Amino acid sequence: MKTADLFRPTRITNELFKRSRHNPIITCRDVPYLCGTVFNPGATIFEGDTLLLLRVEDLEGKSHLTVARSKNGETGWEIETEPLISPMHDAGPYEEYGCEDPRITYLADLGKWVIAYTAYSRFGAGIAIATTDDFNCVERFGLVLAPNNKDAAVFPRKIKDNYWMLHRPAAGSIEHIWLTVSDDLVHWGRPWCVIMERDGPMWDAYKVGANTIPIETSEGWLILYHGVKLFPAGPTYRVGAALLDLDDPRRLIARLPYWVLGPHESYEVSGAVPNVVFPCGHTQIGDQISVYYGAADSSVCLATASVSEILDALLKHQI
Ligand code: BMA
Secondary structure (H helix, E strand, O other): OOHHHHOOOOOOOOOOOEEOOOOOOEOHHHOOOOOOEEEEEEEEEEOOEEEEEEEEEOOOOOEEEEEEEEOOOOOOOEEOOOOOEOOOOOOOOOOOOEEEEEEEEEEOOOOEEEEEEEEEEOOEEEEEEEEEOOOOOOEEEEEEEOOOEEEEEEOOOOEOOEEEEEEEEOEOOEOOEEEEEEOOOOOOEEEEEEEOOOOOOOOOOOEEEEOOOOEEEOOEEEEEEEEEEEEOOEEEEEEEEEEEOOOOOOOEEEEOOOOOEOOOOHHHHOOOOOOEEEEEEEEEEOOEEEEEEEEOOOEEEEEEEEHHHHHHHHHOOEO
16 A cells, blocks of 8 residues: 555545535525525425525525425425515514524424524524414514523424423533423423533534434434534534434433534535534435535535434444
């Protein structure tokens, strides 16, 4: 073997995701009205189509949420000309700077989709909730968790007669992922810290937060979360994986020590905020998940993975 070969890796990472060759799948050129950027979409299946709830930043810098639909989940996106959710001024001051980073959960017991999003205002970032059954109009509950809090994702079914939600309160510079429980989606309590920032030089030592909604598997709830490392040039956002107990999600079963998706492609390493991959939504067919993510806070991208491959990796790192 030549010496040079020793230093030439055959793979650049051990990432478990495969990017779409159509990436970025949506940019602000595809939005049928003027906007600054489009990124961090929630995702679901609605009437057989893949439906994304895009975070669109307007020309003032404030975000609203707009529906996009595609037959195959990859190309041919039809984007609405009006937002589904835009900053609400008549029912409180807590969204005056925008509505960001939606996570969509279908709850079969209600026959509705719950949209948890970040409400941003002079008071900081808090968690707001809305529901819909048609993606034409929404019932808005307003703020349900006070600032500072982000990255809320409701579990896709009740566990022990309660709704459960991941969220990420900020306690000074400490930003861990917590669980909270509710019986009406409005009043949340029984806080429990479930995934902590790591220490030192680790890729997820600066902060962590949920990305997609929890994915139910035979081994537990698969949690895709973002881990942030602060470099001298700025933060890098990557995606990691953890597993929570199916019956008691307060129990962390496994967590990968490395990330499963990180910024490498040009559209991920340069843009409004460089070095960011930030999923908010996924869809699933059998073992395959399609994860929709914001790249560099500048476009919408797609990457797919096998749930069983992620689980195999996780089960080697049980806690
Ligand atoms: C996080 C969130 C995301 C954003 C990311 C990178 O704190 O605000 O909306 O994509 O930062 O800028």
